[in-house]
Amino acid sequence: MSAHLFLASKPDADAAARIHRMAEVVKCARLFDGALIGTDRLHVTLFFLDGGSGSVERILRMACEAAQEVLMPPFEVSFDRVASFRGRPDRHPFVLLGGDGLRRLRLFRQTLGAAMVRKGLRHLVNKEFTPHVTLLYDKRHVEEQPIEPIFWTVGEFVLIHSMYGHTHLARWPLRVE
Helix, strand or coil: CCCEEEEEECCCHHHHHHHHHHHHHHHHHHCCCCCECCHHHCCEEEEECCCCCCCHHHHHHHHHHHHHHCCCCCEEEEEEEEEECCCECCEEEEEEECCHHHHHHHHHHHHHHHHHHHCCCHHHCCCCCCCCEEEEEECCCCCCEEEEEEEEEECEEEEEEECCCEEEEEEEECCCC
C-alpha cells in the first residue's frame, strides 16, 4: 500500500454518521460485497499532493502556504445521489455525488487551486473535479440513483496523510479574514 498526501474536506461527525447509515442501506439493497469506508475516513479530495516534481517537504510547505491564504466563509454542501465510478476491474468506487448543492465547494476548490498556482504548484492543480465521497469499493458497477439529500457545513479543510488510515497533518478553518 502506498502513502498519499492530499487536501480534503471532511463531513462533520453527524454528517459522517448519516452518510454511513445511508451507505449501509444501499449496500444491502445493491448486494455489494465491499467493505464500507469508515466514518473517520469519509472525505472529498480537493487536491492530491503526491506525484509532483520536487521534494515532498517543499510541496507540503508550498501547499500549506497556499492553504493559509484562502479566505472564504463556511458554506453548506448537499449530496443527493449515489453511483459507481468506472475504477479498476472488480474494484469500482461507489460514491456519493451532488449537483447544484456542490457549487460553493467547486468555487472553494478553484480559490484554493489559484492559491496553489501562485505558490508554484500549478502541476498539481488539475482542472477536472467531480466532487464525491467514496463509500466503498465493489466488483459490481451500478447506475446512478437519487437519495435523500445529505447536508453539512464545510468549516475547514485538512491535509491528510493516508497510509493504513488517515492522519491529519494540518487544518485550516474557513474564514473571511
